[in-house]
Each structure stands twice: as structure tokens, then as C-alpha cells.
Amino acid sequence: MKGTERIMLGHGSGGLLMHELLEDEIVAALGRGSIQPDDAAVLPLDGGEVVFTTDSFVVDPIFFPGGDIGSLSVCGTVNDLAVMGAKPLYLSVALILEEGLPIEDLRRVLRSMRRTADEAGVRIVTGDTKVVPHGSADKLFVTTTGIGLRLKGLAPSSSRIRPGDALIASGSLGEHGLAVMLRREGVEFGAEIVSDVASVFPIVESLKPFGDAIHAIRDPTRGGIASTLNEFASASGCTIEIDEQAIPLRDDVRGACEIFGFDPLHVASEGKLVLAVAPGNATEVLCTLRSVPLGSNASIIGTVTDRRTPRVILRTAVGGRRILEMLAGEQLPRIC
Amino acid sequence: MKGTERIMLGHGSGGLLMHELLEDEIVAALGRGSIQPDDAAVLPLDGGEVVFTTDSFVVDPIFFPGGDIGSLSVCGTVNDLAVMGAKPLYLSVALILEEGLPIEDLRRVLRSMRRTADEAGVRIVTGDTKVVPHGSADKLFVTTTGIGLRLKGLAPSSSRIRPGDALIASGSLGEHGLAVMLRREGVEFGAEIVSDVASVFPIVESLKPFGDAIHAIRDPTRGGIASTLNEFASASGCTIEIDEQAIPLRDDVRGACEIFGFDPLHVASEGKLVLAVAPGNATEVLCTLRSVPLGSNASIIGTVTDRRTPRVILRTAVGGRRILEMLAGEQLPRIC
Numbered sequence: 119m120k121g122t123e124r125i126m127l128g129h130g131s132g133g134l135l136m137h138e139l140l141e142d143e144i145v146a147a148l149g150r151g152s153i154q155p156d157d158a159a160v161l162p163l164d165g166g167e168v169v170f171t172t173d174s175f176v177v178d179p180i181f182f183p184g185g186d187i188g189s190l191s192v193c194g195t196v197n198d199l200a201v202m203g204a205k206p207l208y209l210s211v212a213l214i215l216e217e218g219l220p221i222e223d224l225r226r227v228l229r230s231m232r233r234t235a236d237e238a239g240v241r242i243v244t245g246d247t248k249v250v251p252h253g254s255a256d257k258l259f260v261t262t263t264g265i266g267l268r269l270k271g272l273a274p275s276s277s278r279i280r281p282g283d284a285l286i287a288s289g290s291l292g293e294h295g296l297a298v299m300l301r302r303e304g305v306e307f308g309a310e311i312v313s314d315v316a317s318v319f320p321i322v323e324s325l326k327p328f329g330d331a332i333h334a335i336r337d338p339t340r341g342g343i344a345s346t347l348n349e350f351a352s353a354s355g356c357t358i359e360i361d362e363q364a365i366p367l368r369d370d371v372r373g374a375c376e377i378f379g380f381d382p383l384h385v386a387s388e389g390k391l392v393l394a395v396a397p398g399n400a401t402e403v404l405c406t407l408r409s410v411p412l413g414s415n416a417s418i419i420g421t422v423t424d425r426r427t428p429r430v431i432l433r434t435a436v437g438g439r440r441i442l443e444m445l446a447g448e449q450l451p452r453i454c
Numbered sequence: 455m456k457g458t459e460r461i462m463l464g465h466g467s468g469g470l471l472m473h474e475l476l477e478d479e480i481v482a483a484l485g486r487g488s489i490q491p492d493d494a495a496v497l498p499l500d501g502g503e504v505v506f507t508t509d510s511f512v513v514d515p516i517f518f519p520g521g522d523i524g525s526l527s528v529c530g531t532v533n534d535l536a537v538m539g540a541k542p543l544y545l546s547v548a549l550i551l552e553e554g555l556p557i558e559d560l561r562r563v564l565r566s567m568r569r570t571a572d573e574a575g576v577r578i579v580t581g582d583t584k585v586v587p588h589g590s591a592d593k594l595f596v597t598t599t600g601i602g603l604r605l606k607g608l609a610p611s612s613s614r615i616r617p618g619d620a621l622i623a624s625g626s627l628g629e630h631g632l633a634v635m636l637r638r639e640g641v642e643f644g645a646e647i648v649s650d651v652a653s654v655f656p657i658v659e660s661l662k663p664f665g666d667a668i669h670a671i672r673d674p675t676r677g678g679i680a681s682t683l684n685e686f687a688s689a690s691g692c693t694i695e696i697d698e699q700a701i702p703l704r705d706d707v708r709g710a711c712e713i714f715g716f717d718p719l720h721v722a723s724e725g726k727l728v729l730a731v732a733p734g735n736a737t738e739v740l741c742t743l744r745s746v747p748l749g750s751n752a753s754i755i756g757t758v759t760d761r762r763t764p765r766v767i768l769r770t771a772v773g774g775r776r777i778l779e780m781l782a783g784e785q786l787p788r789i790c
Contacts, residue, residue, distance in 0.1 A: 126783070126784070127783075127784040127787045128782070128783035128784035130676075130784070130787065131676060131677060131781050131783060131784040131785065131786075131787070132675065132676025132677025132678070132681045132722070132781060133677045133681060133720070133780045133781025133782055133783065133784075133785075134779075134780050134781065134782045134783075135782065135783055135784070136676075136677070137780070159505070159506045159507070160503050160504070160505050160506075160538065160604065161503075161504040161505070161506055163499060163504045165501065167496050167497075168496070168497040168499045168504075168601075169495070169496050169497070170495045170496075170497055170544060170546060170579060170580055170601060171495070171546070171580055172546035172547070172548045172580055172581060172582050172597070172599055173548060173582045174548040174549070174550050174582055174584045174595075174597060175584075176550060176584045176586050176590075176591075178586075178590075202496065208506060210506060210507070210508035210599055211508070212508045212509060212510040212597045212599075213510070214510050214512060214550075214595055243506060244506055244507055244508055245508060246508050246509045246510050246597075247510075248510045248511075248512045248788075248790075249787070250512050250514075250592065250787070250788060251787060251788075253589070254512075254514075254591070254592040254788075255512075255590070255591050255592065255595070256586065256590040256591065259510075259550055259591070259595065261508070261510060261548045261582075261597035261599075263508055263546055263548075263597075263599035265504075265506060265601070268496065339468065340466075340467060340468025340472075341467060341468025341469045341472070342468070345468045345469060384469070386468070443470075444469045444470050444473070445467050445468065445469025445470065446464070446469055446470045446471065447462070447463075447464035447467060447469065447470075447471055448462070448463040448464035448466070448467040448469075448471070449467065449469075450467075451463045451466065451467070451585070451586070451587060452586060452587075452590075454584075
């Protein structure tokens, strides 16, 4: 882009500067489909159940170990489709840029977005760009919206959870939230903790043969697995019992959480799943998960016990039992 | 919502406060469909051409004469579907809230969003809410994404514009941009100029009988009609000639633009259309437009002359001719 290496208000004007920004940066990075001359995309969708989801991303910092706001905003929305049992097909990308943002930062984010979309097999087909004055936003916010088609046979929904179901985590938890927090606070902590941000669609696809036996799938992002499990309990009206020792946690995550006073069960992951599976299929699902790259640390972490009270009970390492609450206030702002 | 009348960081946590915000405010205002327990919507779409579009809204101030960021964000996306010849069906709503935003302001915006969606016949089916610390955003940003189905027979696209086409404006221009700017600057200017923000789908629907004769439709938002016409010229490779005196402008808009030094042709409308129509149908289209409520001031403003140079020529009131350029930098930031 000529004449400027920082975002200016005029880049959001609807005029020449904006057209330059679109052509030189956004189309160059995301591909022609992301900017329709007609401001919307026309999509072929061959029947089936269409799934539709949106997420804004305000992560701070925009670059962190293992990812950035670009890969996060693509994976976050791809994953919201995947947990519905849908194959992600199309994405829209809406950018809010702060005046003064280095163009090179925008480029890095867009490149990351494109690479992540290509890897996830999803097409960025339409978009929008706004610029606000310096101080009216923090660098760069991204809103991605996704359209997917439900895989035949899969219809996961937290309302389908029932007593007897096994709860399975697809891998170790909390890495994303900690990676972002440690980078934001400038804390050095032994070996760097790296975000787990990734598309979980390959995991979901591997579960297609189990069809109806997959009762619910969710990605434990904001609020961590504690929020996910409480949402499962509340949507199904069931009591869920979790074995604390069975929850996969990396030692560095456990250690950092102890030092900084976080409960790792409240810390976000961005490439993991929690599943509720019919009891007869639990072992087979576990083995399938362990056979895909992102699921090698999958574990059965608990069961749905009964329909008396919607709540989550944690069996602790020392044999105690406590109620695992949802996070009440804010523990880690701006981690997605 | 209990205990607080301002947005707190914890409202974006994924925890209890966030669930309270979602239930007490967002679901209460937008309806259950806007918050899926499963974080995405499953949509029935009966074949046809699916149209998909997204827009972020960062308007400042969030309340202005004639509308607010809520009505604007619904109409803006509904209109991007309408100009593709599509009936708007579903919307997603992603909110970025600044810590400290009065909950009452959020309520007002959500109510306005719901009312506007109901009037436009579009359903808000999924959403997302993020909260950033005070000073990291300005009050409230909204990203709406829309899905629509193309009306059979209509396939407007700026690439279908050809020599001979008549250019038609559906009504007077520039009111939205001026209404927002005057309110932001706190300028009193005779009778208040009111935003024209509205769903233009009823206008598009009235044109369905003309089918293929409707070559292109666009809403002249950011950058005003000057940007729209230049985009038409560039997408079609044609020269467009516009008669300055034929462009519908209210006297108060013309007057305010003179005083503040704006070119009204660069100022945004949010409930108007510019159309390119086959020459044989121009008069009939004009009469149809004038028969619908939002089109009573519709006018033929020019023609597509030839395919020599893609540019827009303005025939001025005194008989001169000048090239109408796209806005180069920024004239009115944050008007949508």
C-alpha cells in the first residue's frame, strides 16, 4: 500500500483510501472472494441443515505464543460450527481497525487468517472493514461469522445429554488462556506455554461413524471447562460428576495456575472439545479420539449420574467432593 | 439485571455474570433465538441462491436523530442482502461492549434492534457478546451478519451494467451522514436533520416483476453516491453521466453541506438505493418506485453512456462537466 504504513481514518471512508486498503491488503491476503464487488456473497448450499454462528474477537495482545487474533478468529468460528456437527464451509470477516495500527500488523493477521482458513478447508467469502479514531478501539477487533452444513447422522446438542453418558475431554486444557495472559503480562515462565488454538473439525469428523451416540460436543473456551460442564448440566437438567485427577492438564499449565492463583478449570482452551457420549460407545470414542492428531491426550473425565439437580460435582484428588461452579466474575479478560 | 447498572469486565467472562447479561438483557430483548444453548443456529433454507453478508457498526454517537446503532446495524445488513435481490431471512449479532457502558443504553439499542428486525421480517438467530476494559473500545460496536435467499428472477450485479442503462436514485440523499455528524458535533441547525435509516427490502421487492431489467442495485452508504457510482463505473468498465440537478437532495441537507463544506454526493444514506435499469424499463421502474413509501422522491439521475473509460461525469447546474471522484480520504468518520 502506497504512502502510508499506518492505518488512517480515511482507510474507513468508503473512498479511495479504503479501496486501496481493500485491494492492496485485504484481497491480497484473503483472496478475491473476501471482497465481493457487490458487498455480499452468493453461496451454493446443497440442502441439508445449515448451521450459522458468529463471534467477535478482542484478544489482547493480538499476537501470542502459538497464534494471533487471525488464527483465533478463524478457528473460533470454525469450531463453533464443528461442535454442532457441521462441516465449516464459508466465513465472513468484519474488521474494526484502530487508527495508527501498523499496516504490517494487519498484514500478519490477514495472512494468518488466510492460512488458517485454508488449512481448515473453509472459504472467506465476504467481509467489511471499519476504522475508528486512535483510542476508540484497541488495535484490531475481528468478527467472524460462519456457515456450515451438518454432517449426516450427527446432531449433538447439550439438551440430548442423559444419565449414564460418559464425559470425555479431547486433550489437555487451559493452554490458550494462559499463553495469552502470560504474554500480556510480560511474564517469563520456564518453557513458554503455547496456545492450543486449532480447528477441531477433524476431531468431529472422526466421530461421524458414532452418529447419534455423540450426544453433545462443546469447545471449552471462555469460562473454561467449568462453564462448559455447567452449561451441559443446566441444558440437560442432569448432575455431572467429574474426576479431578482424570482432567488432562499439562504440568506447566498446572504450575502457572498455582503461581497466579487461577483455577485451570476456568481457563480457556481453543482447540479442545468436551463430549457427552452414550455409555456403550465411550471406550470406542476414546480410542478414535486418540487416533487423531489433536486427540492424543483424550480422557474420560466423568459421567452424567442422574436427573435430580442440574449441577457439576468434582471428586477431588484427596477423595473429597465439591460443587464446581461457573466462574462468577472475570478471571482473564480479553483472551478471545 | 441485578446488582449492577453498568457493564463490567465480568460480563464478558463466560461465567455467571455473562449468563445473567445474556438472559436478563439480550435474550429478553432479542428473543430466545438470539442465544442458542449450542452457540450456533440451525437454519432451514429451501434451496435457491443463498446470499451472505457482514458489516461492523461503529457509529458515533450511538443514538442520533432518526435511529441508533441498533436500527442501523439491522438495516445496514438487511440492505446489503436486499441490494443483491435477496429476501433477508436471518441475522447474527456480535456485540463488543466497553466496560462502564450504561446497561440502559444497551437495553435501548437491543430493543431498537429487535423492533427493526421485526419490521424488516428478519430473525435474529445467533449472537456473541464480548466486553473490553474501559478505554479499549468506544461504548458499543455491533457486527451483524445476514443470510438471505435471492428472489427468483432478480440477479442485480454491478458487472451487468451496460451502455444505455438509466441510473435511478430511490430518494433524497445524505440525510444519515449529516444527522450523525450534526449530533456528534452538537450543532443545532434549524429543523433537525433526521437519518433516513430504513430497510430497503420493500423497494427491492416492488421491483421483482422487472426481473432481468434491473441490472444493478446498491445502497449509497459510506462514501455516498459518488462512491457507489464510481464502483458501478469500475465494475462495468462504463462511463456514467449524472445530471447534478436531478439528484434528489433536501434543502436542509444542501444547506448544511454548504455551511460545513461537505460535498453531499460523498455523504452516506442508509435507506436509499441507486439502480441501473435497462433503458426500456426506466419510466416504469420510476413509477413503481414512487408508488412505494420509501421511493416517493425517486428520480432518474443519469445514464450509462459508453464503454470507453470507466468514470463518472457530473453535468453541473451551469452546464459544465466535471469528473465526480470517489472520496480520497476521510470526510465523515464513524457514520456507520
